[in-house]
Amino acid sequence: MPNSEAIYIEKLRNSGLRPTKQRIRICEVLFNREKTFHFSINELMKIIQTKNNQKISLATVYNTIHTLKKKGHLKEINVGNDMSYFDTNTHSHHHFYDNQTKELVDINSDEVQIKKNPVPPNGKKIMDIEVTFKISKE
């Protein structure tokens, strides 16, 4: 196994979270992967239920994902306004979003370059730039 429980326990501890069974299990689903992972809570629930380990309640999944997001281990992506998507890739990067298939694809940050940034309103600072390329069948 490339990533053992120990790593997630550390990760959780570093964020001031108790490494409970449930959190460790969720971390495994999220982070024990080759590629970065995009998901909705609903999709994540299904995966967790399939990996027939013990059931984790919906509320716990919501809590854990939001906590991980707050601690900077996940990024929330705003796309359709029906539900939230999350991304294990927390580095600055952008997305293709296919409105038909509702699929989200990462774009390497070096594939997009913004030449000119707007000046933010008075007293405000730009915290993040999110570019979404809406795509559809040719």
Add this chain to the structure above:
Amino acid sequence: MPNSEAIYIEKLRNSGLRPTKQRIRICEVLFNREKTFHFSINELMKIIQTKNNQKISLATVYNTIHTLKKKGHLKEINVGNDMSYFDTNTHSHHHFYDNQTKELVDINSDEVQIKKNPVPPNGKKIMDIEVTFKISKE
């Protein structure tokens, strides 16, 4: 009056929509303005109710806004995932979004320039580019 009912009636007719009292009233709220207008359905409802004309039902407002969007008279903006925002500016342009105040501000399209576009996945075409600059207090 800079924009009379007649204009909205034409606008609706051109989109194949019957110019009903309700639709005309909604068009007045949306388009009879100096600046472009950003709104959530909730905010729009409040404005309509305040302009004490006869009440328009929530379902009608949803229907009308979605129809206007489908016909290209409004743009939907994806920002927080809690609710939809719409914009009467349908030209290509971008936004500041203040996560604290939940305010949305237009950015003139000439204030942002994207130097390098990513190559879309096979068989797909880029239909739209949406850039959101998340801002907060300095």
Add this chain to the structure above:
DNA sequence: AGCTACTTTATAATCATTCTAAACTACTTG
């Protein structure tokens, strides 16, 4: 071993949005 604060859980509650089916109305045709 026992305490305390943090977690999990099932369930109920909330909130935006969509659906439904009945009443209504714009427009066409005779």
Add this chain to the structure above:
DNA sequence: CAAGTAGTTTAGAATGATTATAAAGTAGCT
């Protein structure tokens, strides 16, 4: 103009994602 029909509006119910609640469970400390 009368009447039909297809498009609209409406109130209220239904849905679905998310959040709140409050009781039971657990981690980590002493």
